[in-house]
Amino acid sequence: xxxxxxxxxxxxxxxxxxxxxxxxxxxxxxxxxxxxxxxxxxxxxxxxxxxxxxxxxxxxxxxxxxxxxxxxxxxxxxxxxxxxxxxxxxxxxxxxxxxxxxxxxxxxxxxx
Amino acid sequence: xxxxxxxxxxxxxxxxxxxxxxxxxxxxxxxxxxxxxxxxxxxxxxxxxxxxxxxxxxxxxxxxxxxxxxxxxxxxxxxxxxxxxxxxxxxxxxxxxxxxxxxxxxxxxxxxxxxx
Numbered sequence: 456x457x458x459x460x461x462x463x464x465x466x467x468x469x470x471x472x473x474x475x476x477x478x479x480x481x482x483x484x485x486x487x488x489x490x491x492x493x494x495x496x497x498x499x500x501x502x503x504x505x506x507x508x509x510x511x512x513x514x515x516x517x518x519x520x521x522x523x524x525x526x527x528x529x530x531x532x533x534x535x536x537x538x539x540x541x542x543x544x545x546x547x548x549x550x551x552x553x554x555x556x557x558x559x560x561x562x563x564x565x566x567x
Numbered sequence: 568x569x570x571x572x573x574x575x576x577x578x579x580x581x582x583x584x585x586x587x588x589x590x591x592x593x594x595x596x597x598x599x600x601x602x603x604x605x606x607x608x609x610x611x612x613x614x615x616x617x618x619x620x621x622x623x624x625x626x627x628x629x630x631x632x633x634x635x636x637x638x639x640x641x642x643x644x645x646x647x648x649x650x651x652x653x654x655x656x657x658x659x660x661x662x663x664x665x666x667x668x669x670x671x672x673x674x675x676x677x678x679x680x681x682x683x
């Protein structure tokens with residue numbers, strides 16, 4: 456069965472600094488991978504997704520992620536964080552029947 | 568992309584009562600799912616809502632506790648029955664669009680349930 460691990464529960468970063476959130480997956484076939492963001496009191500918003508092709512994926516809000524099959528990773532990055540990026544971030548992998556398995560999430564705090 | 572409306576957005580309920588959550592999509596979708604997000608936790612899939620037939624439940628979830636309906640391709644309901652404080656969570660509806668090549672899932676804003 457597929458699974459996702461997000462090793463970092465909480466990350467604090469200064470505004471303007473770079474951000475990297477780690478995601479490792481376990482899946483037998485080629486994975487379909489997603490990053491979602493959940494702002495306080497809000498639903499989930501898709502940041503970006505990877506299905507195939509270029510392993511560096513660009514998303515919304517200046518985020519990007521790189522798929523590395525050799526490391527079973529799909530880490531999310533942003534070069535310069537804004538205060539509005541404070542939120543919870545979830546990595547997810549989808550199975551053949553379109554069910555999503557989510558990681559535990561990483562809470563990002565942005566300090567001024 | 569599909570636009571999903573969930574009602575209610577939040578509710579505070581007495582233990583022992585039931586609450587029905589509605590999920591309305593603005594287009595026909597192939598698949599609809601219900602997820603639960605307990606406080607401080609990630610999302611867990613409850614079930615797949617099947618149009619015209621019984622929902623498919625994940626391990627740890629049963630129909631008696633979480634009955635689901637899906638009368639057509641744009642609407643589904645989830646009922647949380649005989650509620651206890653442990654049912655306090657955010658419940659989210661998710662859909663996959665029909666005839667889309669990718670497997671992107673869209674989410675509603677969620678229903679924040681507090682059981683007292």
